[in-house]
Amino acid sequence: QVGMRQQWELGQALRRRYRGFLSDTYRRQEIFIRSTDCDRTLMSAEANLAGLYPPGGQEMFNPNISWQPIPVHTVPESDERLLKFPLGPCPRYEQLQTETRHSAEYVNKTKENWQFLKMVAKETGIRNISLESVWSVYDTLFCEQTHKMDLPGWVTPDVMTRLKELKDFGFQFLFGIHNRVEKARLQGGVLLDHIRKNLTKAANVSAHQNLKVLAYSAHDTTLVALQMALDVDNKIQAPYASCHLFELYQEDDGNFSVEMFYRNESGKEPFPLTIPGCQHKCPLQRFLELTDPVVPQDWEQECKVSSSMHDTELFVGLAVCGSILLLLIILLMTVLFRIQSQPPGYRHVSNEGEEQP
Known part of the structure; x- marks a missing residue:
């Protein structure tokens, strides 16, 4: 129940933070919640929403229950390509991990x-x-x-x-x-790409969107993968009910900026995170430029081990095999040469014609 309480408190904290931005009552057009298909992450999302949207008035379907059902979306674990890390199968990532083990x-x-x-x-x-x-x-x-x-x-x-x-x-x-940027392209950069696209979409004022919040309920590895891609990770495991916030603001001149915050301790306000190369209030366009190197253009293609690497490995393998075969041939010829060059051996003939005792 500790985790449930922490998530409920986080939901209340988000309600206080976004009061005046989110409607006081639940409106399905304003928020979309996505979770991995794991019991604990689904339960975390539900506990969080209980704190974020406590029912009142007509939302109370039972006066004895201070709770209302709110949809949490997911996909089967076998189809998860957004929130469960490390993502796989990805041969190039596994190759990078092998290289890391030798670092x-x-x-x-x-x-x-x-x-x-x-x-x-x-x-x-x-x-x-x-x-x-x-x-x-x-x-x-x-x-x-x-x-x-x-x-x-x-x-x-x-x-x-x-x-x-x-x-x-x-x-x-x-x-x-080892090779953090390429790892990010194959891991946390996938989620970051999704977030970037939604930030860009939200900044399109002509679209007249009602959606205000996209929330993800996932795992500690999800948070680490994302923060490593952003290069803001503190190298400490994320505690339970941690929360990374992306906030999009429209400035007085009409341009948009992105601010990030991290809440990793219950009862305390989230603290600001600043992406390297920008100030905390980072212009959206600058944010996109700085994160471009860690966002994959074609994840499946980048996950493949390049043919040049295959060719190199094949060449090395053939060279090694060829060298071993050459050594065996030389060894065999040396043995045969020595046998041929030895003088005829003596034959034991002393007993020929002798009678046996």
């Missing part, structure tokens, strides 16, 4: 924590635990801790701190460390 930062981090990871593996019984999988241990322990459950004896405060640091590093591995 100095990743290798050094593994060496520094090797004994610690072995200890965690022994205590949990999880085989082959790594920087990429240790997050599941921290998540489980954190949930147990949040719900006041007793933790195993080996889980000290120092262990929890270290596990959290490794989980944060795991998120950096997914979307950064």
Whole structure:
């Protein structure tokens, strides 16, 4: 119930922030909510909306229930290409991850924590635990801790701190460390592209749109992927009920600007985020220019491993095979030459014609 309460409080905070902008009562033309097809994200959206739109007057379909149904849209998990990260299948992204595993930062981090990871593996019984999988241990322990459950004896405060640091590093591995911009084009840039298009559409004053809010209920990895694409990530795991806000303003001269805010602590106002290369109140056109490099033009095409890479790998493979074959031929010829060059061996003939005892 902690998460439900946090989302309900977030909904109330959004109601206070946008009072006068959003209608006091729910109007379906003003808001569209999209969630991943996961129970927890769907429930989060519903709890949030309960705080954002508490029913009153004719909206009360039952005087004993201070709640009204509001639609939350989703797609099957198999069709999700917007909010669940990392997106896949994407061969080029997997290739970048392989390169990341060989980066100095990743290798050094593994060496520094090797004994610690072995200890965690022994205590949990999880085989082959790594920087990429240790997050599941921290998540489980954190949930147990949040719900006041007793933790195993080996889980000290120092262990929890270290596990959290490794989980944060795991998120950096997914979307950064090596070639962040290209990773962003294949991951968070997909969602950012969707947001950019909606901001541009909303700035079209001739369209006479009624839609005021687009809300997404997703995951911590969704938030990290988006913020890494924007280059505003703080390298700390997003806590429950975190919220990244994009706000579009029309200035006195008729031009539009974008402001971003991040709420990562219940009970506190969201703080401003500034995209590198612009001020906090960033002109829409400048915002689009700065984010262009991390937005894919054709995601499926960019996910393919280029033919030049395939050709290089094939050439290297053939060269290696050819070298091995040449060495085997040389070795075989050397052996045959030595056999042919040896003098005839002696034959044992001493017993010929002799009688056996």
